[in-house]
Amino acid sequence: MATGSLRAAAASPSLNKPTQLSLSSKLPLHPSFSVPLLPRGRHHGAPLVAVVRSSLDAKPTVLVAEKLGEAGLALLKGFANVDCSYNLSPEELCTKISLCDSLIVRSGTKVNREVFESSGGRLKVVGRAGVGIDNVDLSAATEHGCLVVNAPTANTVAAAEHAIALLASMARNVAQADASVKAGKWQRNKYVGVSLVGKTLAVMGFGKVGSEVARRAKGLGMHVIAHDPYAPADRARAVGVDLVGFDEAIATADFISLHMPLTPATSKVLNDDTFAKMKKGVRIVNVARGGVIDEEALVRALDAGIVAQAALDVFTEEPPAKDSKLVQHERVTVTPHLGASTMEAQEGVAIEIAEAVIGALKGELAATAVNAPMVPAEVLTELKPFVVLAEKLGRLAVQLVGGGSGVKTIKVTYASARAPDDLDTRLLRAMITKGIIEPISNVFVNLVNADFTAKQRGLRITEERVILDGSPESPLEYIQVQIANVESRFASAISDSGEITVEGRVKDGIPHLTKVGCFEVDVSLEGSIILCRQVDQPGMIGRVGSILGEENVNVSFMSVGRIAPRKQAVMAIGVDDQPSKETLNKIGDIPAVEEFVFLKL
Numbered sequence: 001m002a003t004g005s006l007r008a009a010a011a012s013p014s015l016n017k018p019t020q021l022s023l024s025s026k027l028p029l030h031p032s033f034s035v036p037l038l039p040r041g042r043h044h045g046a047p048l049v050a051v052v053r054s055s056l057d058a059k060p061t062v063l064v065a066e067k068l069g070e071a072g073l074a075l076l077k078g079f080a081n082v083d084c085s086y087n088l089s090p091e092e093l094c095t096k097i098s099l100c101d102s103l104i105v106r107s108g109t110k111v112n113r114e115v116f117e118s119s120g121g122r123l124k125v126v127g128r129a130g131v132g133i134d135n136v137d138l139s140a141a142t143e144h145g146c147l148v149v150n151a152p153t154a155n156t157v158a159a160a161e162h163a164i165a166l167l168a169s170m171a172r173n174v175a176q177a178d179a180s181v182k183a184g185k186w187q188r189n190k191y192v193g194v195s196l197v198g199k200t201l202a203v204m205g206f207g208k209v210g211s212e213v214a215r216r217a218k219g220l221g222m223h224v225i226a227h228d229p230y231a232p233a234d235r236a237r238a239v240g241v242d243l244v245g246f247d248e249a250i251a252t253a254d255f256i257s258l259h260m261p262l263t264p265a266t267s268k269v270l271n272d273d274t275f276a277k278m279k280k281g282v283r284i285v286n287v288a289r290g291g292v293i294d295e296e297a298l299v300r301a302l303d304a305g306i307v308a309q310a311a312l313d314v315f316t317e318e319p320p321a322k323d324s325k326l327v328q329h330e331r332v333t334v335t336p337h338l339g340a341s342t343m344e345a346q347e348g349v350a351i352e353i354a355e356a357v358i359g360a361l362k363g364e365l366a367a368t369a370v371n372a373p374m375v376p377a378e379v380l381t382e383l384k385p386f387v388v389l390a391e392k393l394g395r396l397a398v399q400l401v402g403g404g405s406g407v408k409t410i411k412v413t414y415a416s417a418r419a420p421d422d423l424d425t426r427l428l429r430a431m432i433t434k435g436i437i438e439p440i441s442n443v444f445v446n447l448v449n450a451d452f453t454a455k456q457r458g459l460r461i462t463e464e465r466v467i468l469d470g471s472p473e474s475p476l477e478y479i480q481v482q483i484a485n486v487e488s489r490f491a492s493a494i495s496d497s498g499e500i501t502v503e504g505r506v507k508d509g510i511p512h513l514t515k516v517g518c519f520e521v522d523v524s525l526e527g528s529i530i531l532c533r534q535v536d537q538p539g540m541i542g543r544v545g546s547i548l549g550e551e552n553v554n555v556s557f558m559s560v561g562r563i564a565p566r567k568q569a570v571m572a573i574g575v576d577d578q579p580s581k582e583t584l585n586k587i588g589d590i591p592a593v594e595e596f597v598f599l600k601l
């Protein structure tokens with residue numbers, strides 16, 4: 001099969017002469033195989049976020065619901081209308097949110113499902129000015145196509161320093177002794193402490209904060225072990241820390257410092273059962289989240305003498321009840337969630353979140369997205385034209401489906417000379433999903449909600465990789481989108497294996513449609529496309545071109561793919577304007593034309 005492809009602007013009598021263009025037929029293929037999809041969740045890097053307002057829209061409005069550093073506010077004010085409304089009740093937040101494009105919070109605001117539902121679809125970015133996103137309902141955010149970004153690095157040192165401050169002050173009864181002296185007492189015997197040097201500290205959660213705590217504790221002469229099922233052992237080794245199992249960590253520790261996120265797996269991970277396994281007289285620091293400790297069980301463990309002391313910055317409910325037994329316990333030191341509260345950290349966090357929110361509202365890369373696929377910025381730069389190609393192929397494929405066929409099964413094939421691990425397909429999959437769903441619904445699909453929306457509509461998208469020999473310079477050679485078990489309005493779009501098939505490549509940075517069904521074509525994916533199947537014969541391009549010309553429809557690109565000279569051929573015509581029905585019918589009336597379809601991109 002040969003492919004003819006020429007800019008229509010350069011129309012000449014040689015138009016009918018096909019030019020060999022196809023690359024795929026020359027590249028030897030390895031047998032195709034499936035690769036596991038990348039897991040959902042946190043990935044460091046930068047996503048292409050399609051959650052933006054159009055540049056024609058007025059300035060976006062950002063609601064800042066908790067105190068934010070001045071430098072961050074200044075950045076936000078340079079870009080958006082900023083409404084700083086602190087201490088809103090949940091009802092007030094729900095009322096205000098429908099007028100906001102973005103919401104910025106710290107740990108004190110619950111961004112629950114009701115908030116997203118009340119936003120009426122306007123809320124596009126939630127910024128968490130800090131690390132923990134347990135106060136944001138991520139499922140609801142995703143379902144509403146709202147991106148959540150956080151500021152994961154600027155308060156790490158502050159939190160680690162606070163953990164060390166609590167560790168040392170707990171060991172030396174600083175808070176209790178301070179209160180006692182201020183009450184006019186002088187109780188030197190009562191407040192004899194314990195030393196840190198030589199003691200074993202178990203760091204639970206060896207992430208950013210945990211590793212900084214470990215480093216500092218080693219400087220104090222402590223023996224540090226850590227438990228973190230997901231942390232690489234070599235990172236721990238580099239700090240001189242042994243990674244151990246959970247039971248070993250809690251059973252051998254003199255001090256336990258908690259630094260994991262609050263998740264279903266870590267909720268109440270310290271409970272009656274686990275306290276029972278600890279060394280008698282253990283001391284516990286919690287600068288992570290209150291919910292990782294069963295607080296009633298901790299009171300029991302303190303009263304039973306299992307836990308000698310606890311120092312807590314965080315609580316299941318914040319603020320905790322005034323008469324909380326835990327807070328009032330004599331051997332418990334408390335602070336009001338101050339881990340991130342240093343001048344330096346708050347300025348840093350404010351700038352980090354302002355930049356992330358502004359970037360996301362502009363549709364730029366947000367390196368700290370929590371609920372969207374992310375790939376490193378440099379990878380994204382080279383993937384960008386393929387992202388456009390992916391959406392357009394999705395749009396074309398779904399428009400080829402014949403009325404009444406339910407779209408359920410989609411197969412996507414990525415052909416590349418790169419190793420499978422070098423290609424993150426989540427962006428591409430999301431954009432294909434967007435292209436398929438948007439023309440047939442009124443749902444707004446973006447990178448955040450693409451997988452969710454596909455699942456909700458019962459779409460099954462399978463992905464396959466074809467490994468090509470050749471240059472891995474380009475991330476992809478072609479993308480093929482197939483819709484199975486459907487009829488087509490354009491029978492030639494059905495491949496030999498029975499699916500609607502469209503395939504595209506990027507040429508000079510521009511996405512091109514290069515295959516429809518079994519026919520190789522070549523038309524740039526701009527404007528709209530007319531596909532016609534005809535009997536290959538001289539003059540066809542000229543005839544179709546003049547019918548379009550009569551109606552002043554500008555042709556941008558034309559190509560013909562044919563089985564063999566004078567046999568069946570498919571002509572793909574790129575048009576800048578939408579032809580009238582009459583014009584399309586005139587094309588259909590050309591005797592050699594057997595079927596045609598008009599597709600909007």
Ligand SMILES: NC(=O)C1=CN([C@@H]2O[C@H](COP(=O)(O)OP(=O)(O)OC[C@H]3O[C@@H](n4cnc5c(N)ncnc54)[C@H](O)[C@@H]3O)[C@@H](O)[C@H]2O)C=CC1
Nearest residue numbers: 132159205206207208209228230259260261287288339340
């Ligand atoms: N009190 C405060 O003001 C602050 C509290 N935090 C909290 O500190 C915690 C840690 O923050 P970062 O270090 O920045 O987060 P991070 O994401 O860098 O580290 C968390 C670590 O916990 C590990 N982890 C996850 N599940 C675990 C499990 N079941 N058992 C043990 N480890 C597990 C992860 O593998 C990761 O290495 C978070 O809960 C965060 O919200 C952070 C900053 C300030």
Ligand SMILES: O=C(O)C(=O)COP(=O)(O)O
Nearest residue numbers: 106107129130131132340
């Ligand atoms: O970053 C975190 O996870 C924190 O807990 C800090 O909370 P905050 O921003 O001080 O309310």
